[in-house]
Amino acid sequence: xxxxxxxxxxxxxxxxxxxxxxxxxxxxxxxxxxxxxxxxxxxxxxxxxxxxxxxxxxxxxxxxxxxxxxxxxxxxxxxxxxxxxxxxxxxxxxxxxxxxxxxxxxxxxxxxxxxxxxxxxxxxxxxxxxxxxxxxxxxxxxxx
Amino acid sequence: xxxxxxxxxxxxxxxxxxxxxxxxxxxxxxxxxxxxxxxxxxxxxxxxxxxxxxxxxxxxxxxxxxxxxxxxxxxxxxxxxxxxxxxxxxxxxxxxxxxxxxxxxxxxxxxxxxxxxxxxxxx
Numbered sequence: 023x024x025x026x027x028x029x030x031x032x033x034x035x036x037x038x039x040x041x042x043x044x045x046x047x048x049x050x051x052x053x054x055x056x057x058x059x060x061x062x063x064x065x066x067x068x069x070x071x072x073x074x075x076x077x078x079x080x081x082x083x084x085x086x087x088x089x090x091x092x093x094x095x096x097x098x099x100x101x102x103x104x105x106x107x108x109x110x111x112x113x114x115x116x117x118x119x120x121x122x123x124x125x126x127x128x129x130x131x132x133x134x135x136x137x138x139x140x141x142x143x144x145x146x147x148x149x150x151x152x153x154x155x156x157x158x159x160x161x162x163x164x165x166x
Numbered sequence: 167x168x169x170x171x172x173x174x175x176x177x178x179x180x181x182x183x184x185x186x187x188x189x190x191x192x193x194x195x196x197x198x199x200x201x202x203x204x205x206x207x208x209x210x211x212x213x214x215x216x217x218x219x220x221x222x223x224x225x226x227x228x229x230x231x232x233x234x235x236x237x238x239x240x241x242x243x244x245x246x247x248x249x250x251x252x253x254x255x256x257x258x259x260x261x262x263x264x265x266x267x268x269x270x271x272x273x274x275x276x277x278x279x280x281x282x283x284x285x286x287x288x289x
Contacts, residue, residue: 041198041199042199044198048198049171052171052173053171056172063259065172065173066172066173066259069172069197069228069230070263073198073232074231077198077231128268128272129238129241129272130238131235131238132231134231134234134235137267138231138266138267141266165262
């Protein structure tokens with residue numbers, strides 16, 4: 023249980039390990055945001071953070087292996103959004119990802135996702151193994 | 167906000183050649199499942215005879231870091247061909263994203279297409 027959410031209160035979508043399949047989970051999340059009346063800036067922040075988590079899961083966690091899967095759980099209310107993304111991979115150490123805004127990293131092709139999740143969501147929590155991430159967006163918080 | 171959901175318009179590219187530059191107007195959402203194609207298309211546009219690329223983003227409503235990676239890949243290829251990549255009129259949300267990632271430190275961002283064209287005069 024994270025961010026005060028009971029597991030039984032979370033919607034769950036399990037998708038094959040590719041970005042097009044993960045879109046089904048994203049579409050459900052975006053539909054809920056509309057239903058709960060979230061504004062454009064907050065929806066942008068949530069979509070961005072979700073896509074960063076999914077991209078990391080597909081490419082880095084599951085190493086683009088089509089035999090692996092991604093689990094998405096979420097709860098969206100008018101006050102806040104909680105999203106969990108988990109992959110089948112061995113995990114990683116989020117704290118060891120280099121700062122993408124350092125001068126010598128600006129032209130790297132990737133490495134920006136975790137920073138963006140932290141910047142656009144209220145709270146981000148990684149499991150000890152790093153293959154499960156929980157993100158919370160408090161709707162009252164302004165986006166960067 | 168679109169009642170059927172925000173950021174749902176498919177990504178489209180309108181490409182025009184002007185001298186030694188391609189002007190690309192991106193419309194819709196550069197969502198994660200469309201970025202691989204975007205990457206390929208942007209990089210393919212850069213060639214020795216046409217090493218400059220202008221991305222007009224006023225109608226692009228969403229991009230995530232893989233899309234930014236595609237832009238950076240095109241920027242690096244342009245530079246390798248002694249060309250350049252310029253960005254024009256990003257929306258406030260995307261401009262904020264570029265500032266956060268310091269993209270504006272490596273890629274010129276113009277307020278208008280006219281300004282981008284003026285910068286490319288004589289190249």
